[in-house]
Amino acid sequence: MTSEEIDLLNFSNYVKASFFSRKLGQGGGVIILTREYLNFKCLKIPEIQSLLSEGEFEFCLAEIKTQEFSFVIGCIYRSPDSTNLNNFFTKLELLLDILCKKHKKVIIAGDFNIDVLTKDSKYNKFVNILSIYEMMYLVNFPTRVTEHSKTAIDNFITNLKPENVRTTGIITHISDHDGQIMELLNLKLKEIKLIRKQVRKIEQGNIETFCTNLNLES
Numbered sequence: 518m519t520s521e522e523i524d525l526l527n528f529s530n531y532v533k534a535s536f537f538s539r540k541l542g543q544g545g546g547v548i549i550l551t552r553e554y555l556n557f558k559c560l561k562i563p564e565i566q567s568l569l570s571e572g573e574f575e576f577c578l579a580e581i582k583t584q585e586f587s588f589v590i591g592c593i594y595r596s597p598d599s600t601n602l603n604n605f606f607t608k609l610e611l612l613l614d615i616l617c618k619k620h621k622k623v624i625i626a627g628d629f630n631i632d633v634l635t636k637d638s639k640y641n642k643f644v645n646i647l648s649i650y651e652m653m654y655l656v657n658f659p660t661r662v663t664e665h666s667k668t669a670i671d672n673f674i675t676n677l678k679p680e681n682v683r684t685t686g687i688i689t690h691i692s693d694h695d696g697q698i699m700e701l702l703n704l705k706l707k708e709i710k711l712i713r714k715q716v717r718k719i720e721q722g723n724i725e726t727f728c729t730n731l732n733l734e735s
Contacts, residue, residue: 518546534579535559535592539571547592547627549579556582560589564615568608572596576612576627580620588677589620593627606642613650617676623652624675626699632668633657652676655684661694673699 520538528550534557536548551557560578568574575594580587591612595605616623631643633654647653654674659667671694673684681703687696 523548534581535577537569537575537577537592539575542571545572545575545594545596547575547577547594549577549590549592551579551581562615562619565612568611570604570608573599573601574605574608578616586622587620588622588624589616591616591623591625591627593625593629595628595630597630599630602639606646610646610649613646613652617650617652622675622677624673624677624699626673626697628671628694630670631672632670633672634659634667634669647674650676653679655682655699656686656697658686659695660686660697663693671695671697673697675699677701 518538520536523533523536523538526533530553531550532553534549534551536546538546558580560580562578565576565578569576573595576591578589578591580589599605612625613623629643631639633640633643633656644654652674653676654672656669656672659669660671661668673682675682681701683700683702685698685700687698689696
């Protein structure tokens with residue numbers, strides 16, 4: 518979707534916190550939606566913005582604050598057609614270095630296109646980078662199932678403690694990828710009740726029209 522199309526998205530009770538949209542190619546892109554009562558802000562960190570590349574490293578970032586604590590959440594996508602995996606790993610390491618220095622609690626979700634069920638050299642490189650920043654991946658079950666393969670290429674990575682998170686899978690039937698749910702445990706979110714009011718827009722022209730109609734009544 519283009520940025521113009523994303524601006525038109527309207528999900529009940531949700532707002533757009535951050536997104537990355539391709540300008541050249543089709544497909545791809547990432548978006549973070551948040552409940553409208555949460556306190557959040559879109560983060561545009563110049564050092565991270567310089568890493569962005571369509572297909573190779575698509576990323577967006579937001580900060581969410583609660584009464585208990587704040588955390589940053591990112592969404593990432595690496596296309597399976599992206600051939601330079603070393604570039605991706607270099608950028609991922611730079612990303613984690615920037616975020617972990619600025620923020621104590623980091624969550625990144627997305628399609629890394631790195632199968633953690635296959636303990637190959639890509640997996641080892643991925644895990645080694647995470648361990649540098651005391652991060653872990655949470656999804657260890659298949660997220661994309663075909664007639665010929667079962668892979669876990671979608672994941673959450675975080676530096677939150679294992680006892681504070683729980684991850685489950687969900688079959689959505691709307692994509693060839695299954696969905697994943699990450700729950701934050703032992704975290705109390707105080708919901709802010711939104712009060713909606715309808716108000717009349719007062720402009721000089723409206724006042725003049727009102728006065729004219731009022732004179733006509735007398």
